[in-house]
Amino acid sequence: MPQNVIIEPFRVHTVEAIAMPDREERENALQRANYNLFGLRADEVIIDLLTDSGTGAMSTKQWAGMMVGDETYAGSRSFFRFEGVVQDLTGFSEIIPTHQGRAAEKILFSVLAHEGDVVPSNTHFDTTRANIEYQQAEARDLVRPEGLDPAFIAPFKGDIDLDALRTTLADDTQNVPFVMCTVTNNSGGGQPVSMANLRGIRALCDEFDVPFILDACRFAENAWFIKIREDGYADKTPKEIAREMFSLADGCTVSAKKDGLANIGGFLAVNDPEIAAQCRNLLILTEGFPTYGGLAGYDLEAVAQGLIEVLDENYLNYRIRSVEYLGEKVLAAGVPIVQPTGGHAVYIDAKALLPHIPPHEYPAQALAVELYREGGVRGVEIGTLMFGVPQDDGPDLPSAMELVRLAIPRRMYTQSHIDYVAEVVIGVAERAADISGYRIVEQAPWLRHFTMKLEPLA
Numbered sequence: 001m002p003q004n005v006i007i008e009p010f011r012v013h014t015v016e017a018i019a020m021p022d023r024e025e026r027e028n029a030l031q032r033a034n035y036n037l038f039g040l041r042a043d044e045v046i047i048d049l050l051t052d053s054g055t056g057a058m059s060t061k062q063w064a065g066m067m068v069g070d071e072t073y074a075g076s077r078s079f080f081r082f083e084g085v086v087q088d089l090t091g092f093s094e095i096i097p098t099h100q101g102r103a104a105e106k107i108l109f110s111v112l113a114h115e116g117d118v119v120p121s122n123t124h125f126d127t128t129r130a131n132i133e134y135q136q137a138e139a140r141d142l143v144r145p146e147g148l149d150p151a152f153i154a155p156f157k158g159d160i161d162l163d164a165l166r167t168t169l170a171d172d173t174q175n176v177p178f179v180m181c182t183v184t185n186n187s188g189g190g191q192p193v194s195m196a197n198l199r200g201i202r203a204l205c206d207e208f209d210v211p212f213i214l215d216a217c218r219f220a221e222n223a224w225f226i227k228i229r230e231d232g233y234a235d236k237t238p239k240e241i242a243r244e245m246f247s248l249a250d251g252c253t254v255s256a257k258k259d260g261l262a263n264i265g266g267f268l269a270v271n272d273p274e275i276a277a278q279c280r281n282l283l284i285l286t287e288g289f290p291t292y293g294g295l296a297g298y299d300l301e302a303v304a305q306g307l308i309e310v311l312d313e314n315y316l317n318y319r320i321r322s323v324e325y326l327g328e329k330v331l332a333a334g335v336p337i338v339q340p341t342g343g344h345a346v347y348i349d350a351k352a353l354l355p356h357i358p359p360h361e362y363p364a365q366a367l368a369v370e371l372y373r374e375g376g377v378r379g380v381e382i383g384t385l386m387f388g389v390p391q392d393d394g395p396d397l398p399s400a401m402e403l404v405r406l407a408i409p410r411r412m413y414t415q416s417h418i419d420y421v422a423e424v425v426i427g428v429a430e431r432a433a434d435i436s437g438y439r440i441v442e443q444a445p446w447l448r449h450f451t452m453k454l455e456p457l458a
C-alpha cells in the first residue's frame with residue numbers, strides 16, 4: 001500500500017449539489033449583504049469555509065442513531081447513551097446537555113462569574129468572551145507571546161503564558177472565579193495546547209485554589225497534535241490522550257458542533273455536584289429538562305456517536321493532514337499564514353498581505369470579501385471586526401492579529417475542492433496591493449461581526 005498519499009477514510013454516501021453563482025451574482029450578493037459575509041445565502045457560496053461548526057457530514061452510524069433517538073421528555077434512553085459516552089471520554093461525573101457551546105458557557109458563567117471578576121484563558125473565542133463580558137467580568141487573554149506572531153513556528157503556540165497566569169492569579173486571586181483554556185486555540189490560529197502546559201495550568205490552579213475549565217470544542221484535534229508533537233505520546237491513542245487532557249481540568253464547556261461531528265449540540269461537564277445543581281436549575285429555565293437540554297433525543301444520539309468516531313486515528317490523521325495540505329499550497333505561493341497550519345483551519349495573515357490597510361479599515365474583512373468576489377469562497381474575519389474595541393471618539397482599539405480563517409468542515413470537501421480554494425487564495429494574493437478597506441455603517445453592542453453593515457472605502 002502506498003504510504004505517501006493519505007486518503008479520505010470514508011466514501012461519499014449522499015451528495016449535495018453546490019451552487020455556482022457567477023461573478024455578477026456574487027457582486028450583487030455582496031452589495032445586498034452589506035459586505036458582511038454572514039449575510040450571504042447558502043446558494044450564493046461555492047465553497048463555504050465560514051466555519052467548521054455544525055457544518056460537517058455525519059456518518060451512516062450517526063444517521064442510524066438518529067432513527068433510534070428516544071424523544072421521552074424526562075429520562076430519555078438517548079440521554080443515558082450520551083451521558084455514558086461523555087463520562088467515559090471526559091471522566092467528569094455531572095453531564096449537562098445544551099443546544100450548543102455558548103449555552104453551556106452562559107449557564108456556567110452565570111453561576112461562577114460575577115461583576116469585576118477576571119477570567120484568564122489562552123485566548124477566549126468570541127462567544128466565551130462575550131458571555132464573560134455579559135457578566136460584567138473581564139475576559140483576559142494570556143496566550144504565550146509566540147502565539148501572536150503568525151510566522152513563528154512552534155509546536156504548541158496555543159499554550160498559556162504560565163508566568164502571566166501566575167501574575168494574574170497572584171494579583172487577582174480574589175477575583176478569579178476559574179481559569180479557562182481553549183483547545184485548540186481557535187482565535188489564535190487553531191494552534192494546539194501541550195499536555196505539559198495543561199499540567200502547568202493545573203498546578204497553578206491547585207496552588208491558588210481556583211477551578212480549571214477547558215473549552216474543549218476541538219479536543220480530538222488537540223489530542224492528535226499532542227500525539228504527533230509532544231514527547232511521550234506517540235504510542236498513546238487519541239482517546240487516552242483526550243482523557244488525560246480532561247483529567248487535568250475540573251470541568252469543560254463543549255460545542256459538539258466541532259469534534260462532536262454533529263450539526264447541533266453541546267454540553268457542560270463538571271465534577272462538583274453543587275455547581276451542577278445550580279447549572280441544571282438555569283438549564284431548566286432556558287434550555288430544557290436536564291435529560292435533553294435543548295436538544296432532540298436524536299441529536300443526543302448523533303453527538304454520542306460523533307464523539308466516538310472523532311477519535312479514530314485514520315480520521316484524525318486525514319483531518320490534520322488535509323488542512324495542512326491547503327496551508328502548504330498557499331504558503332508555497334508566498335501567501336502569509338499562521339504557521340504551523342492549525343487543526344481545523346488555515347488562517348491567512350491579512351496584516352502581512354495587506355500592509356497598506358490599517359486595522360480600523362479592517363484588512364482581514366477586505367481580504368475575506370475579495371476571496372468571495374474572486375471565487376465564491378467564504379471565510380471569516382478574525383481581527384478587529386470581531387475583537388476590536390469600538391471607541392466613542394476615534395478608531396477601534398485593534399485586535400492583536402488580522403486574520404482570515406478558512407475553516408474546513410469535517411468530512412465534507414474533497415482534495416479538488418481544496419485545490420480550487422488554493423487557486424482562489426493565490427489569485428487574490430497576486431492583486432493584494434489593489435485591495436482597499438471598509439468602514440462600518442451599522443453595528444450591534446456585542447458580537448457585532450455577525451450583523452454589522454459595511455461600506456467599501458474606495
Ligand code: F0G
Pocket residue numbers: 050051052053100101102103125127128182186215217254255256257265266
Ligand atoms: N468555544 C470555541 C473555541 C468555539 O470555537 C466556539 C464556536 C464556541 C466556544 C461556541 O460554540 O457555536 O456551539 O455556541 N465557534 C464557531 C466557530 C462558531 O466558527 O469557530 P457554539
